[in-house]
Amino acid sequence: MVSRRTLGIMANEKLTTMAHDHGHSHGSHAPGGGPHPGPHSPGHHGHDHADIDWAGMAPLLEAEAELFSPLYTEALTWLARDVRDPGLVVDAGSGPGVLSCLLADAFPGARVVAVDGAEPLLERARARAARLGAADRFGTLAGELPGVLDELEYPADLLWASRSLHHLGDQRAGLAAFGRRLAPGGTLAILEGGLPLRFLPRDIGIGRPGLQARLNVLEEERFAEMRAGLPGTVAETEDWPGLLNAAGLKHTGSRSFLLDLPAPASDRVRAYLAVFLGRLREAQGDRLDAGDRAVLDRLLDPADEASIHRRPDVFLLAAHTVHTAVRPA
16 A cells, blocks of 8 residues: 555655746745845745846845744744654745755655745755755745645645745635645644844934834835735735634644844844845835934944944844644544
8 A cells, every 4th residue: 555655755756847837926025923024035925026036036035044944943843743754745935945945854754845936946945955965855846826736746744834825815715725735634834923023122322212113013014015915815814723724724733933043143144134124224215204214224334333234232033923734634
């Protein structure tokens, strides 16, 4: 008798080079718990992305995901306590494959398929898997979520979706579609929610105290605008356990995980935050008052002692929440 694990591996051998012209998958913005303006989270994209140079963005996306790898590793360790010996693991919205390879490490007996809408990012994912010695059980699939998951010939034992869901207009329907691609007893794990990224004290000694709180408000507004502009958008109370149950799954757990890198920040953290703030300044600077714009400019000036590059009080603190559910057997 052929085991489900063997079926999963056999069914997806050909996915390594398969690509489908379905556009791009969707996902989140820079890390932290809520919506963010910075570089996209590992493996996911915004919506007006036809002219985005994903090959050029890939190193930035990889660096971001690598910085947050301790948090993801902790989350996957928690997940692996209940998900035993999966045959097929799908990373829905994988980007350059940092998290996909962490999934391969967490589940060494599984076939892992990275799903994303940008082939240049999937090329990076395949290269990463090869460098880490996982190429023989690693595949990719290009296309738009959730429809592209129908290209999987066998159901998944674990489907991981890291901030891809909130870029689908109808999140309830998206959860149901994810659930349909699970094997009976299979697990859906979504990373949604948490707390906003923090990296500066309330009073940074320049400008009005509370700059980061004001930036968070802008991000909440931008996130709401993004959601409102999605095709077929449906307003939902973001009760993820309730939505998972409503999609015909059984919610089994929720847990938040921290990335806590205290001050003084490393050069790696400072470089990441400089990019984060630079993109925020570019995207939303016109929504700030003149005083806050001036403070952001100082934070971004490497020659300024008060900049993110040089100040001693820079840290990085983020919380991500993972929700799990199973498809009834």
